[in-house]
Amino acid sequence: NAGVTQTPKFQVLKTGQSMTLQCAQDMNHEYMSWYRQDPGMGLRLIHYSVGAGITDQGEVPNGYNVSRSTTEDFPLRLLSAAPSQTSVYFCASSYGDTDTQYFGPGTRLTVL
């Protein structure tokens, strides 16, 4: 099993550009989530999904969209990138909503 995979590993955007961060898991987990990690702040939840077709907002959803058309994939879209979105983004999945989360390797995003 590959576990949780994310692409790209690194990305540089200009302010105002849009892009999609990809996340996929092969563990048949219903629960998937996107976090951002900034220095000194811990991981903060952006959006999450409890199954295909069901998504909800987390702690810091503004500027991001998600969709979940399949169990395996959970892409994160940046609508109009801003320097404040410079961060490391992690996708995670779990079997249940209080179970161990498994993380992807992360995407390092810089917005100029």
Add this chain to the structure above:
Amino acid sequence: RKEVEQDPGPFNVPEGATVAFNCTYSNSASQSFFWYRQDCRKEPKLLMSVYSSGNEDGRFTAQLNRASQYISLLIRDSKLSDSATYLCVVTLISGTYKYIFGTGTRLKVLA
């Protein structure tokens, strides 16, 4: 008050030392507890879940004290490879989908 609090460290310890980290949480309805390890510029990886009865995995021992609302991690016989940041993670009850991450405790094991 933060929902999950950890001492950021760094804890600098010599090889072979025993080191302990504590993590306090504020919500008494918290359900699941974990310690994750995060290496520099890498993703968090599960180190161990924490159970009320306490649990051990090799050199690592985790304990949960629900009355005082803290969890602990003890590392015995520290290795250079234990150098990392250790994240405390707490979930609320099922149905809320809330994983609360501490900001991490940084450990440096020195030769």
